[in-house]
Amino acid sequence: MPSEPIQKLLILQEKDRVRIDLEALLHSIPREIAANREKIAREEERAREAKEAVTQLEKRRNALEGDIEAWNAKIIRYRNQQLEVKKNEEYQALEHEIEAARSAISGLEDEEIQVLVDIDTGQAELESAEQTFRKSIAVLEERIAKLQTREKECREELAAAAREVESARAEAPSEFLEVYDRLLRHVPFPVAVPLREKKCQGCHLKVSAGVESDARQGKEIATCDSCGRLLYCE
Ligand SMILES: [Zn+2]
Structure with a gap:
């Protein structure tokens, strides 16, 4: 979750x-x-x-x-x-x-x-x-x-x-909101996407181990190395 x-x-x-x-x-x-x-x-x-x-x-x-x-x-x-x-x-x-x-x-x-x-x-x-x-x-x-x-x-x-x-x-946390708004201007919707099998579900490319770990923990903002979308683990 x-x-x-x-x-x-x-x-x-x-x-x-x-x-x-x-x-x-x-x-x-x-x-x-x-x-x-x-x-x-x-x-x-x-x-x-x-x-x-x-x-x-x-x-x-x-x-x-x-x-x-x-x-x-x-x-x-x-x-x-x-x-x-x-x-x-x-x-x-x-x-x-x-x-x-x-x-x-x-x-x-x-x-x-x-x-x-x-x-x-x-x-x-x-x-x-x-x-x-x-x-x-x-x-x-x-x-x-x-x-x-x-x-x-x-x-x-x-x-x-x-x-x-x-x-x-x-309701949304301001630090996430800042990244979200910037992405909204530059990346095709949706800008927050799940990470599945180490792959960003926005651009479908593999992310680095650090990004994967950030997304798994969910504390730090994790963004895709390739497209920049916000990543989260389901
Ligand atoms: Zn991506």
Whole structure:
């Protein structure tokens, strides 16, 4: 069984462990929230793009209809001109123009059919995208709300943990505390570790005979020759 000072230090270390874990969690939560917000922004962008694609197709259809109308108006004009011309060559030239206009209209109508098909496909895609969008946004929003609640709880838990650390520190022997605090700044947690089979359980290296004897007696502060952690015997 470890000596009394070590026992008190181990109590402090356990309190510090809770505090450190909570601090890490509090550090990670805002990043998680930000990542979820980014996902929402990406989903919104995708939905906007799907909508924009349909809008562009509708614009194209309107433009095509305008063009077809213009060609039809030309055909009427040519027909009227044909009534007025005297020479056969002039009549034939207009007939030629009318044929060209009809061929142009036919090409535009073919394109319009394709655009109408694309609009149908685009609209179906948009509807499905919007459904997925609403679902995933709901999931993401819920996740964010949970994280925010957890963050609030964490802050309260951390305040309580800090108070526990303070009372454990008041109990811990000051000479051990000094070494412990220094280690806390320089060595990865935990800083007080057991000695098993002459090996430090922090860095897993063998310690010297003197250190082993100190750790066994538990009166002097024993620290690992390699990593510097506080050592104790169970
Ligand atoms: Zn060590």
